[in-house]
Amino acid sequence: MDFNPYEFLGVPQTATSEEIKIAYRRIARRLHPDANPESPAAAAHFQDLTVAYDLLSDPVRRRAYDQRGEEGSGLRFQLRTTTSRSSTLILPEPQVFYTLVEVLPDESVNEVDYSKESRLNLTLVLDRSNSMSGTRLEKVKIAAHQIIDRMGPNDVLSVVTFNDFAEVVIPAGPVTDKAALKSRASMMLPGGGTEILKGLQLGVAQNRQFLGPRMVNHIVLLTDGNTYGDEEQCMALAREVAREGISISAMGLGQEWNDRFLDELSALTGGSTVYITSANAVVKFLNERVRSLSNVFAERVQVLIAIDPDIRIESAFRLSPNPQPLSVNDGILLLGSLQVGRPISLLLQLEVPANQPAGNRPVARFVAAADILANKVQRMQLVDDVSLNFTAEPVQEDPPSAILDAIAKLTLYRMQERAQEALDKGDVRTATRRLENLATRLMEMGELELAAQAQMEAQQVSYTHSLTDAGRKALKYQTRSLLMNALEENR
Secondary structure, eight states: OBOOHHHHHTOOTTOOHHHHHHHHHHHHHHHSTTTOTTOHHHHHHHHHHHHHHHHHTSHHHHHHHHHHTTTTOOOOOEEEEEESOSEEEOOSSOEEEEEEEEEEOOGGGGGTTGGGGOOEEEEEEEEOSGGGTTHHHHHHHHHHHHHHHHOOTTSEEEEEEESSSEEEEEEEEESOOHHHHHHHHTTOOOOSOOOHHHHHHHHHHHHHTTOOTTSEEEEEEEESSOOOSOHHHHHHHHHHHHHHTOEEEEEEESSSSOHHHHHHHHHTTTOOEEEEOSGGGHHHHHHHHHHHHTTEEEEEEEEEEEEOTTOEEEEEEEEESSOEEOOOBTTEEEEEEEETTBOEEEEEEEEEOSSOOSEEEEEEEEEEEEEETTSSSOEEEEEEEEEEEEESSOOOOOOOHHHHHHHHHHHHHHHHHHHHHHHHTTOHHHHHHHHHHHHHHHHHHTOHHHHHHHHHHHHHHHHHSSOOHHHHHHHHHHHHHHHHHHHHHTO
């Protein structure tokens, strides 16, 4: 692994033994399991910190590391953190602040055709239940044919279909005889119900056959229906494959699928969920997903967040690519693939307690890790610390525009969420008011079509006490997409 002990300790390469020891003790006071027992990520950071200290405190090993230098390190990614403010007033109540976390690919990859470095191990898990009959399944077949055409002989493809049962349509193997593979894909026929677990289990078995550290190991699940009784087993399987380095993307077609279930399923592995409104859009979305997987700079990206003992993470949201709320499991965020020329960006909302003493204090430590597919030593880690300065005097400071815009548009996403929460509690009046407010905000931003959708749903709620499935999903996924637009506009 490409591991810089000086970076982990926050000291220059010229640091003395005493400076290294002081730096180790200062960080260990924050990360040691006895001092920070509630944070599993802190314990993981502490292990890396100890490895760094042991290396640099041994003169022979340190000299060998220094002599090696950057030789053979190859391409690198960057880790960049930006806070909504660097200084804040001391207040008698808890305060919220935001941190923008960005993982950026090496800019030098733009000078070469890096896409040739990405080898796909792709599994399509496709719903072929009765509801997929007609145009829907035909569009899936067209998309499968186009995917086969764009994949190379070093890529691996497998296709699994499911209804009440699951079967392998294309066994995992190199994409060589494309005509034969297309013929197999054309044989898919609709029928039966929807049991996602069976399809996922068989898809995972196919993907595992070629699972490797120099591959982009990915499963695309496409469904237009609900699965019943096997959601928890699907989640358990997602957690299992995430540890192996397999990510899952989900595509929901139409209005009948369970968006909360697919969101959670994909987020557990670093994948994402897409809402496909019509059969005609299936080809576009499947091809775009495979195109992005063919242009991967680094794979199995994750960020470990070791918050200080009195700090709380209130929420985490991926802004790009593919905006989606994230589950912070044990302080670990799984983020899937880092594409060439397209950073991964996260917005974290954190809370600091009241009555902080004056001065600068650390609040969180971030470690980003990823496999850079082109490097001889693939695994690379970078570390960054975030701190806040607390003062008794007001400080004039303008928050970064990227964070301001992201927060404003994240508020829109949360407005539709809160409307649904009010409706779940039977509070129709509050749900209607929140949707009307959302429509007004969208109108002010110039999002006229989405504003009209929000207004229609407000009227729907006031009359029927429920949202339409199509309207709810449209508001949910289209307000998400505004977040990615906000970040790209500010680059």
